[in-house]
Amino acid sequence: MDTPFDVTAWRPTRVPKPGDLELSDNDITSLGLQLQDQTNAIHAHAYDPNTWLQRAKTLKELRYPELALGDAHKASALCRKHLNRLDDGTKIFWRLGHRMGFWMLDPDEPRDEEQNDMLEQYLVRLQSRAHQVEVNCMYFFPEHEEGRFRRRAYPWIHESHRQRSDNLLDLLSQEFADNIANHEDDERPHCVVRRHAFGQSDNGKDTRDVLGVFAAKGIDAGEEILVDKTRTWGCNGPGRNVDMRNLFGGKGCGDPIHPNDESDDANLDLRWIRDDAGKQAATTLLNCRLLLCCIQDSVEHPLDHPLIARLTPTYREDKMNVYSLLHDFTLPNQALQRFGIDIFANHNFDTWVLFTIQARVLNNSCGDPIAECLNPLFCLFNHSCEPNVLWTTAEDHRTIRVRAARNLQQGEQLFVEYDGFMSDQPLATRRKRMMQWLDGPCQCSRCAREEKEIQRQRKEKRDSVSEVETREWDIPNHAKVVLPEDLLVPLKN
Numbered sequence: 001m002d003t004p005f006d007v008t009a010w011r012p013t014r015v016p017k018p019g020d021l022e023l024s025d026n027d028i029t030s031l032g033l034q035l036q037d038q039t040n041a042i043h044a045h046a047y048d049p050n051t052w053l054q055r056a057k058t059l060k061e062l063r064y065p066e067l068a069l070g071d072a073h074k075a076s077a078l079c080r081k082h083l084n085r086l087d088d089g090t091k092i093f094w095r096l097g098h099r100m101g102f103w104m105l106d107p108d109e110p111r112d113e114e115q116n117d118m119l120e121q122y123l124v125r126l127q128s129r130a131h132q133v134e135v136n137c138m139y140f141f142p143e144h145e146e147g148r149f150r151r152r153a154y155p156w157i158h159e160s161h162r163q164r165s166d167n168l169l170d171l172l173s174q175e176f177a178d179n180i181a182n183h184e185d186d187e188r189p190h191c192v193v194r195r196h197a198f199g200q201s202d203n204g205k206d207t208r209d210v211l212g213v214f215a216a217k218g219i220d221a222g223e224e225i226l227v228d229k230t231r232t233w234g235c236n237g238p239g240r241n242v243d244m245r246n247l248f249g250g251k252g253c254g255d256p257i258h259p260n261d262e263s264d265d266a267n268l269d270l271r272w273i274r275d276d277a278g279k280q281a282a283t284t285l286l287n288c289r290l291l292l293c294c295i296q297d298s299v300e301h302p303l304d305h306p307l308i309a310r311l312t313p314t315y316r317e318d319k320m321n322v323y324s325l326l327h328d329f330t331l332p333n334q335a336l337q338r339f340g341i342d343i344f345a346n347h348n349f350d351t352w353v354l355f356t357i358q359a360r361v362l363n364n365s366c367g368d369p370i371a372e373c374l375n376p377l378f379c380l381f382n383h384s385c386e387p388n389v390l391w392t393t394a395e396d397h398r399t400i401r402v403r404a405a406r407n408l409q410q411g412e413q414l415f416v417e418y419d420g421f422m423s424d425q426p427l428a429t430r431r432k433r434m435m436q437w438l439d440g441p442c443q444c445s446r447c448a449r450e451e452k453e454i455q456r457q458r459k460e461k462r463d464s465v466s467e468v469e470t471r472e473w474d475i476p477n478h479a480k481v482v483l484p485e486d487l488l489v490p491l492k493n
């Protein structure tokens with residue numbers, strides 16, 4: 001946000017409303033410059049609620065309600081923090097520093113009540129304006145703390161965070177080579193990652209960034225190709241049914257230490273997230289765990305973390321999504337703070353970064369009623385409705401095992417079936433279902449074959465129907481069609 005962006009790359013996330021005025025290129029350019037200035041102001045005065053509030057307003061005008069909500073929420077939180085400080089009884093000798101970056105102890109100059117009251121009133125006013133922006137960015141139906149939006153790539157995203165680099169591809173192939181399944185009797189890896197997984201472009205679309213997994217050698221039917229255990233996962237709470245055989249309830253996760261991991265530090269107890277998140281706990285926990293990985297691995301910018309950089313997002317033009325104050329703002333920001341991140345001063349974890357990560361995770365994670373996981377190698381496989389590899393989830397809900405469905409040749413692309421319950425369904429049903437993971441219609445060879453067949457049958461039908469129609473409806477040249485308007489009905493008195 002602190003660098004200018006190309007007007008042509010601007011795609012609002014707000015769902016259009018009737019009566020919306022179009023923003024001209026000039027409007028977008030000047031709002032973009034305003035955004036840039038306000039971001040720089042936030043960098044300089046990270047604890048001043050007014051800087052966050054001003055940027056929230058600009059983001060709202062630029063039609064990014066989810067980002068405006070994020071900034072307004074931070075402005076509110078800062079006002080609350082400063083107001084609490086004013087209320088804690090030590091206010092007499094404390095002064096709120098310039099642009100509110102700090103509180104100063106000034107024992108020689110006690111503040112008078114009037115000054116404190118003025119400051120308090122200012123903060124209360126600011127908080128109420130921030131709250132107003134928050135409210136305007138939510139929809140009140142069906143849930144008053146949610147808003148609707150369309151996921152889009154933000155125009156200011158840095159070039160290096162847009163595409164996967166060759167170095168990253170090498171790293172991914174190395175991860176496949178290091179996978180435990182490769183070391184049983186043959187040291188050669190089973191798989192490599194390659195670009196142009198759906199062929200070279202014939203429609204102008206750049207397929208360089210479409211990755212896929214390919215057989216690095218001949219593989220026998222039934223052979224295990226990959227055992228992919230993830231560290232980025234989340235599980236749902238214990239569920240509501242009280243069942244004494246499962247101390248954690250009837251349907252949820254029954255593991256006593258979950259959602260913590262055996263290797264987690266004692267101070268990283270994540271159960272509070274699960275308890276607060278309710279029925280969406282697994283996804284929220286997965287997102288928080290991913291943030292935790294960035295912090296534990298000391299990666300400066302989360303979009304540089306190889307676990308995140310490898311993921312391709314999906315931005316379906318027409319799909320409406322929901323953002324939630326609790327799941328997308330309050331809980332991730334509280335988690336970041338508990339993990340030691342200053343969410344006001346560290347801009348690498350800004351709201352747009354969290355939404356960018358989310359768009360990638362959604363397109364690459366998989367789950368069951370108990371858990372939601374992001375498996376770092378499995379997520380690179382493309383889908384086919386006639387897969388050549390099969391996958392199963394282990395009992396821990398976090399490990400995916402992949403094996404060959406038939407003999408595979410070196411160089412063949414390996415395809416899994418994303419939804420195993422779809423294979424018996426007709427083309428249209430399968431494609432509709434697959435839309436949630438693919439940006440467009442499924443391009444697998446079975447779909448292409450069936451589509452061709454359907455087109456052929458349609459053409460055949462059209463040709464035979466038009467023959468019949470010609471016979472039945474053809475009007476001889478000499479016959480004149482009598483239209484109702486041509487009929488004169490004699491009227492008698």
Ligand SMILES: C[S@@+](CC[C@H](N)C(=O)[O-])C[C@H]1O[C@@H](n2cnc3c(N)ncnc32)[C@H](O)[C@@H]1O
Nearest residue numbers: 210211312379380381382383437438442443444
């Ligand atoms: C889980 S990722 C698979 C790896 C991905 N190709 C990549 O470049 O990172 C899923 C994405 O791959 C693409 N994809 C996978 N299978 C596909 C298929 N059968 N038809 C069209 N696109 C597919 C879609 O863009 C989808 O959103």
